[in-house]
Amino acid sequence: MSYSNISRKDFLQKTSGAMAGTMLANPVGALGKKAFGTAKKRIALVGTGIRGITFWGKTVRERYGDITEFVGLCDINPGRLEYGKNYIGADCPTFTDFDEMMDQTNPDMLIVTTVDATHHQFIINGLERGVDVLTEKPMTTDEVKCQAILDAEEKSEADLIVGFNYRYSPHHTKLKEMLVNQRVGKITSVDFHWYLNTYHGASYFRRWHGIEASGGTLLVHKATHHFDLLNWWLDSDPVEVYAEGALEHYGSNNDFRGNKCRTCPHQNDCDFYWDITDNDTYMDLYVANEEHDGYIRDNCLWRHEINIYDKMSVQIKYANDVQVTYSLTTYSPYEGMEIAFNGFDGRIDAWHGIPWRETEKVNQAELHAQEMSQQEREEAANYEEIMVMDNFAGEYDHIKVQQESGGHGGGDVRLQNQIFRDPDMADPLEHSAGIRDGAMSILIGIAARKSIKSGQPVRIEDLTSFKPHPTRDA
Structure with a gap:
């Protein structure tokens, strides 16, 4: 590879000597794209389902609120969006339009917790804007989308982090x-x-x-x-x-099915009957907002579309x-x-x-x-x-x-500590x-x-x- 064609990332990896090993092992600490100084890291989150509002939402605000702040939340479902904002305890605007959120909030980091098949849309958009992206696993769902993400990350000055807590x-x-x-x-x-x-x-x-x-x-x-x-x-x-x-x-491997567990006539016959009404969070996050996008959280697991x-x-x-x-x-x-x-x-x-x-x-x-x-x-x-x-x-x-x-x-908090609290921490076993x-x-x-x-x-x-x-x- 000639130096005339070398990318910024390859240059850093090839010329940093002993530091290169740490950067490769710790892409979070190696970001170095923005000098945050004493200012809080500005976070935007897209996808306010249960994973987004809990592990990457409320938990991040409670553990790292002294060094981070949510500047925008986005979801296609306005009801889940408002519930998610209150659940997280975030004091920030909400958006149903992703581009509008990114244009108005100018985040330092984008967290992606949407449906897996849509991850690539938001990852690529964030990288093209020069915003570091943290995505929930999996990164995406097929090789075409994967290649598009690889191409976008190669061209971007930003980096992509995958949240592998295991x-x-x-x-x-x-x-x-x-x-x-x-x-x-x-x-x-x-x-x-x-x-x-x-x-x-x-x-x-x-x-x-x-x-x-x-x-x-x-x-x-x-x-x-x-x-x-x-x-x-x-x-x-x-x-x-x-x-x-x-x-x-x-899926189809059963002789009865219903439209959802709540109203299913086979509740007494189905070993897999699940009463979502016992979970207040799911009722408020999902059931109360079905009217906006039709998503049924207690759907029938015998439905033919599986x-x-x-x-x-x-x-x-x-x-x-x-x-x-x-x-x-x-x-x-x-x-x-x-x-x-x-x-x-x-x-x-x-x-x-x-x-x-x-x-x-x-x-x-x-x-x-x-x-x-x-x-x-x-x-x-x-x-x-x-x-x-x-x-x-x-x-x-x-x-x-x-x-x-x-x-x-205790692995979950170690992952989040490395991302938000101490990105330059030693990582001899290459966890990140x-x-x-x-x-x-x-x-x-x-x-x-x-x-x-x-x-x-x-x-x-x-x-x-x-x-x-x-x-x-x-």
Whole structure:
């Protein structure tokens, strides 16, 4: 690459010496586009659904109100918009026209929490205006939109941040640390299984996520979290994906259905009946505002229009020769995950949410309670587990990873602290995620979706201009 053609971002990465590693690992801290000084960072948010008004709305205002301020909120539904403003506690104007909001508020950062299939519109608009963008996962839903985002970010002086909070969980962080230190030698294969229970899993099929055109299927909307973890843990890019999937439980796979749970005549017969009237926030945010856009939050999960998969299995080949077997189940009796890393020198097993494992933890905590106080007993039970067994050893190491209060064992607040409070914090394990991370995670899901439809493996390099590398820093 000649210096006459080098971009500002490439120049910074190539000429900053030791600083470059920090910038690549921490795109949030590397933004450097605006000298905020002592002024509060001006934030605009588009999409006032539950994720927008809670995690990226009220939580941000309460935790970081001393250094940030909401200058504009936007949504196509004026009722949700006004409720969202009051819920967040923001003192700012509201807009149903996105361009009008951006023109009038001149934000430093745009947060995107709209329907997945529309993310690209707002991301690209923000980048073209030179505004740094923080987007909820997934970055987008297909390879065409993904490429458009890549092109816009390359031309822009602004940057894109993807909010991957799963990386920041202490449990997931400990696994990353062990893999970086090659605790069981070179990793050769991974078995990864994620289970959504009959409440959480079913909720996706009630909402807009049940329509492929809106959410890209759960291989993109949900599994982007899991694929990002794999990319991060393995420190490599995916090369080829083969997948199988089917819709065999929800959607048309039932002999009765209604228009929504509230008025359904089959409430007594449906195991999945959900009473939204028990949730005041959902009633005020969604039900009270159905008249504006017709969105039904407690829609029937047996409706015929559902066209996403409810069981999925994926084979992934990585550029560093690791092979991954992944599955996602959407109607499990419990919510959790199991993962195993197979290495030349041993195996790492980890899990969370598995009922009999949780019972073991509680039993151990009860034993501990015979000698300790109640508070210490609760702390003793608040951990996740990892098992490590070396080849030929005959014994295993049992590692307890202490969890903290808050979402994902305290991982959620760590993510937001790095974005808003301390963007230049040290990031030796590369928790922060930029545009390449966002792209590679969704490209696995997009490739899997394409593979299911074609019956053939799909190569990642055929989807966008991003080419896989054996290591993420390459």
